[in-house]
Amino acid sequence: MSDDSLPSPAGTRTAAVIPAAGRGVRLGPGAPKALRALGGTPMLIHAVRALAASRAVSLVVVVAPPDGAAEVRSLLDAHALPERTDFLVVPGGETRQESVRLGLDALPEGHDIVLVHDAARPLVPVDTVDAVIEAVRDGALAVVPALPLADTVKEVGAAPAPGAPEPVVATPERARLRAVQTPQGFDRQTLVRAHRTVTDEVTDDAGMVEKLGLGVVVVPGHEEAFKVTRPLDLVLAEAVLTRRRLNDGF
Ligand code: CTP
Ligand code: MG
16 A cells, blocks of 8 residues: 555545456366465455555445355455455356446445456556546546557458468557556446446446447556466466565565
């Protein structure tokens, strides 16, 4: 928790919804991804601490695996979390979109700004969280942290036959592309409206706001906000934690 992180001025309270209901199929067999350990602590607890580290965040809503809400409640009870922050746990749904909507449904009145943060991004620095909140406070309806791409991206078409190579149909100009992370930050009413009206499948919440025809802006993301998706990402996450411990003098 940094002392210089954003305080919470009267009138703008921020809540964070953390979807953590996924299975983690790409990570391989085992417990639901958010409950797996990183440096001995469940990934979800890292993610909750990362968001609660922002002094602006007064409520964290954790969207638990559908049959795991009780387990998540006891995990939150068992780990040290900031006293100034309130916590709620709700069961999630079949898709990330549904899980986020269930989290939004549980939000009490009185929070004007909502962050949505993947439990699978446990190491996001508080400065990134604060930068997203600040951009919403400055008037943006939707804010995403994002980074330039290292790899060139190709758009492909369907393979002409099963097993045949896919044809490349386009190469978007890399300099204009960004890889988008979380937390994504929103004016609460805008995000609630997007979740009520947009039914298309999207892979992030800001995409739903775009479908309403509203503007979304980008702030700089952070390399430590990467998503733990595949087994190699766990190796990277452990290495980041080790580096932090060394830098903190432990
Ligand atoms: N998520 C969720 N509810 C779902 C699916 C996903 O709350 N039904 C959450 C995940 O727990 C994760 C975040 O959305 O924190 C991002 O999703 P992703 O990285 O795809 O996680 P999983 O869906 O668990 O992984 P996979 O797609 O490999 O199964
Ligand atoms: Mg998924």
